[in-house]
Amino acid sequence: MFKRIHSFFETLGDFAGFAVRSTYKGVRHPIRPVELVEQAYFIGWQTLPVVLFAGFFAGLSQTLFLESELDAYGAKMTIGRVLGITAIRELGPLVVALMLIGRVGASFAAEIGSMKVNMQVEAIEALGQDPERKLASPRIWGMTLTALPLVLLTDLGVLFGGWLISTVSNRMFWYQAEMSVYFRHVSSSLVKPFVFGWMIAVISTWYGLRTEGGVRGVGRAVSSTVVTCCIWLFVVNALVGVVMMAWTGF
Amino acid sequence: MPDPAPTSDFMKSAYPAGSHLVDFRDVHFAYNEGVPVIAGVSFSVTRGETLVILGGSGSGKSTLLRLLMGFYQVDRGTVHFEGQDVMALHGLALADLRRRMGMVFQEGALFDSLTVGENVGYYLLEHGMDNPRDLPEVERRVRETLRLVGLEHCIDKMPGELSGGMRRRVSAARTIIYSPDLILYDEPTTGLDPATCENICAVMNDIKRKKNVGCILVTHNLEDAWAVGDHFLLLRDGRTLWQGPAAELKAMPGDTLMKFFRGESL
Numbered sequence: 001m002f003k004r005i006h007s008f009f010e011t012l013g014d015f016a017g018f019a020v021r022s023t024y025k026g027v028r029h030p031i032r033p034v035e036l037v038e039q040a041y042f043i044g045w046q047t048l049p050v051v052l053f054a055g056f057f058a059g060l061s062q063t064l065f066l067e068s069e070l071d072a073y074g075a076k077m078t079i080g081r082v083l084g085i086t087a088i089r090e091l092g093p094l095v096v097a098l099m100l101i102g103r104v105g106a107s108f109a110a111e112i113g114s115m116k117v118n119m120q121v122e123a124i125e126a127l128g129q130d131p132e133r134k135l136a137s138p139r140i141w142g143m144t145l146t147a148l149p150l151v152l153l154t155d156l157g158v159l160f161g162g163w164l165i166s167t168v169s170n171r172m173f174w175y176q177a178e179m180s181v182y183f184r185h186v187s188s189s190l191v192k193p194f195v196f197g198w199m200i201a202v203i204s205t206w207y208g209l210r211t212e213g214g215v216r217g218v219g220r221a222v223s224s225t226v227v228t229c230c231i232w233l234f235v236v237n238a239l240v241g242v243v244m245m246a247w248t249g250f
Numbered sequence: 251m252p253d254p255a256p257t258s259d260f261m262k263s264a265y266p267a268g269s270h271l272v273d274f275r276d277v278h279f280a281y282n283e284g285v286p287v288i289a290g291v292s293f294s295v296t297r298g299e300t301l302v303i304l305g306g307s308g309s310g311k312s313t314l315l316r317l318l319m320g321f322y323q324v325d326r327g328t329v330h331f332e333g334q335d336v337m338a339l340h341g342l343a344l345a346d347l348r349r350r351m352g353m354v355f356q357e358g359a360l361f362d363s364l365t366v367g368e369n370v371g372y373y374l375l376e377h378g379m380d381n382p383r384d385l386p387e388v389e390r391r392v393r394e395t396l397r398l399v400g401l402e403h404c405i406d407k408m409p410g411e412l413s414g415g416m417r418r419r420v421s422a423a424r425t426i427i428y429s430p431d432l433i434l435y436d437e438p439t440t441g442l443d444p445a446t447c448e449n450i451c452a453v454m455n456d457i458k459r460k461k462n463v464g465c466i467l468v469t470h471n472l473e474d475a476w477a478v479g480d481h482f483l484l485l486r487d488g489r490t491l492w493q494g495p496a497a498e499l500k501a502m503p504g505d506t507l508m509k510f511f512r513g514e515s516l
Contacts, residue, residue, distance in 0.1 A: 119356070120361055125319070126352070130345065134376075
């Protein structure tokens with residue numbers, strides 16, 4: 001039992017050290033613009049269609065049931081506002097984070113994990129480079145910086161999906177949606193992408209760099225990345241939500 | 251066959267510290283506490299010489315190379331490279347030291363997403379020659395190095411398109427392009443046909459002769475060992491069983507090495 005507790009805290013310490021080191025290394029030895037552009041292209045541009053698609057249908061289905069519920073209370077015309085707040089505070093950041101976990105985080109873990117089991121990570125070290133700086137830092141900064149535009153565009157996708165199926169007038173829908181753009185709502189949407197992006201990239205690169213045991217090890221690294229990211233996503237989402245609410249008022 | 255037991259003492263008296271490229275002295279190492287992988291190994295390598303470390307699977311051969319690169323810390327003993335204590339170096343100082351060594355990995359360990367040319371030029375591109383005005387010089391050096399290993403025509407191919415032997419020659423090219431003082435070969439011929447093995451050994455000898463580097467070859471292939479070795483170290487269960495010049499080993503009874511691999515006493 002003591003051994004397991006010791007091992008847990010050892011892993012936690014290793015992870016925390018890695019998270020701080022690899023983030024800091026990206027600042028101390030600035031990442032080359034070409035590396036950032038490469039990451040932004042993969043993380044941002046290539047994920048954009050997926051998150052827009054998911055956001056659009058999430059907005060559509062939300063509107064479908066919310067509108068009838070609101071109608072029961074005679075508040076159907078506020079659907080734009082309700083959907084706007086939902087999209088900005090929760091749906092947008094969560095949809096993007098889940099897509100980033102599935103598409104990018106899993107890919108990071110698999111790519112770096114394969115490099116690890118094929119000794120390419122050791123080769124990087126042998127060539128006088130730091131694998132954390134070379135493999136983790138650009139991905140961490142790439143995802144941290146790219147998540148925000150993805151979330152903002154996904155928010156629009158959610159609203160667009162809702163607008164398409166809503167039965168209230170266009171003018172009323174967009175007027176109400178505009179009412180949701182207040183600092184206390186938008187601040188969540190501005191903070192969450194940075195936190196989620198950083199968290200997903202750190203977890204996936206950490207699992208990738210600690211892959212052991214050949215092809216099965218790579219599979220385990222990917223699976224652990226997805227499960228860990230998903231669990232912590234909802235925990236951190238709640239924590240950020242509470243902190244933001246305490247800061248900006250309920 | 252000399253008595254294998256006091257190897258470390260023998261090495262201490264035979265090689266004064268600092269006069270060699272590599273100096274291992276009484277090195278002990280274990281991945282897990284209480285399970286020693288290396289126990290009291292000592293050896294030295296000079297420039298223009300190839301040391302062959304022979305041993306069966308799990309004897310600790312590759313671990314010795316990784317200790318020399320500073321991937322792990324020894325439990326006891328010292329590891330020096332050109333007089334510098336490898337174990338005392340960390341971070342950038344260790345990275346700088348590693349740039350003076352090169353390692354050719356078992357399967358080549360080429361970067362799959364880069365072409366052969368980009369793999370070979372990786373070191374130059376990552377260490378300050380990535381400006382557009384430097385690119386012609388990088389390409390010239392990449393071509394020159396690939397010519398040395400006989401693969402200039404593969405410059406635009408992806409590693410996945412190469413055979414096992416070609417991948418290892420590219421790996422050697424990636425290493426020698428930055429002119430290290432020492433090249434470490436980690437079983438570079440495992441799983442290759444005899445003709446390709448012969449070709450790789452010829453490349454290794456060629457590199458040693460033209461670049462005047464020190465080399466350490468870790469292998470269990472006897473033909474490769476005889477083809478390139480100047481000195482031999484026989485390793486069993488992390489302990490040195492015998493070490494000395496190739497000529498001395500050749501003069502021993504014919505079945506000595508087979509006895510060694512069978513685990514019998516020599």
